[in-house]
Amino acid sequence: MSDTASSAKRKRMDLDPAETLTPTRSKIWMPYGDIILQAESTQFRVNRDVLAQQSSVFKDMFSIPQPPNELTVEGCPIVHMLDTAKDWELLLGVLYDPFQHKDALPFDVLASMLRLMKYEITIAVENATQRIHHEFPEQLDDWDGCESDLTKIEPREEVVADLLNLVYECGITTSIPTVAFCCLRGKLKLEGLLKGLQRPDKSRIILPDEIKQTMAIATERIIDSQHRIFGWLDNDRVIPHVFCTTPSHCTQSLRTMRRAIVLDENDKARYFGLDLWDDEWSDGMCSACGEATKEAFATSHKQFWESLPSFFGFPEWKDLRDVN
Template identity: 45%
Template sequence: MSDTPPAKRKRTTDSSPDPDTTPVRSKIWMPYGDIILQAEFTQFRVNRDVLAQNSSVFADMLSVPLPPDEPTVEGCPIVRVTDTAEDWKLLLDVLYHPFQDSASRPFAVVAAMLRLGSKYDIPQARNDALSRLHFEYPADLRAWHISNARLTKIAAHQLEGFYPDLLNLLYECGIDSCIPTAGLHCLNSYTLDALFTGVQRHDGTSVTLSNANKLTLAVALERILLFQKSTLRWLDGNAVVPHKSCKSSTTCTREKIVINHMVTWETKERLDSSFLLGEWDSSWSNRLCDVCELAAREYTDVSVQKGWELLPTFFGLP
């Protein structure tokens, strides 16, 4: 009797076919282009002068002659980059169409300009992106207060998943000055549960934050809520309202309790930054006498200014 084990039968299940890695020609294919830029599996025929003129990195790279045996496409040498094809498509579209209406750019375009502008030293692209981010998420309290009344320079604020995407970009590119207000928008727009499990974008895909960024938001939320209590402290006790010069203390005390209930109801499920950094709510003015209103306003203004100064520290920034 033979001790040789029987040969194993070959599996008959079909293996899935390998993905097609054949390069695809982009719509950005300049007839007089003299170089092929390949990102992922997408090729762009562009002009080396355009790249060199805008980017010191490409100027240095393209100043070195390519080996004669390098593969070409339509006689043009291929330069491969490790970025996404979508980012390059968006950036090249900006470089080749500089006079298009740019009052408000889509967020994806701003992100591509910031990423590639930083990586390849394209000052015009990077500075344009930074100016838009600083315009929308300023480091000045007065600019923050009037931001809702201005025309936006980044088109996408109403899209689901925008703020987590924005926060990821800011951390990725090290734009610390915009992180506090962008993080505040995240906490205003979503619960921690949603931010931890992932937020669905308008196109059905999901955006997630890194574990480190999730922890940062959780800690920031706790710090903000704790500080926010001090901003609204004038609603508790009698230190601010009724004021010692109030001539209708019973009425102002009663109305203060009503305002307190309104605030508690509005903030019971999610952070509302209007009570941390917002201006005085004009609807409260009609409920208090002039003296108490002024006292409460002054207390609120001082608290909001302090909150603004502390906001970066809530997110672990200096």
């Protein structure tokens, strides 16, 4: 066998399994494109200028002269990407049609924009990161001003579990405490996070064992911290107030308030530390006790926020930094 034949045989044997499949043309196929990106067995015909303008990595790549005998498709050289075809299809869709998602962004698109951050497509990374920071901020005032539902990311019941995986994977550390807390206080619960959750398409969200362990430990820390920080709900430290006009009545109202704050509709412990104050909680109290409980709640609310990162094994808020 000639050296050429042996070399060719070795090349065929060394091919990635995806490359042995017949490439398929994606829906992103620009008629005036001058470069082919191939991810897995899917090819995308795109424009170098578009990629180079958005990505310093591609700009540098395209500045290097290519060998004259390289493989081409319709006259366009092929660049093999070591990423999923799905991620590239979603990211390129954003680059070529940036106005298709003017409001809430689907999670899969958001994830692709971040998973491909190694290509330094700044506009995509910043857009995705800003959306996550908007929904899950690192300042208490911003958190208290957030809508109850997601507004920059398309909401679905289990999307916070997907987001938890994503912020860990992509190093968006400043949002991990609030994303993790939302996973626990919502309908997902710790049991669902440990067993795995089902998406609408029947696929499952599986958290890495390390994150599962972190969430399990955080559960105990949160319950203990709430009991300690909001301890005034269980004693007479705040109520009755020194200027209370109806001590016995206000003391009874405090018990009703505690039940409303601490327990859910099934009389199980809630994760309430980041809840906003509800004026209905102090209904029935005299004005002095009503104001006292509101002030005590605000103080405890702030203290709980300051402790939040520690529940998940992180330092104080001021020391958190995003990796990217």
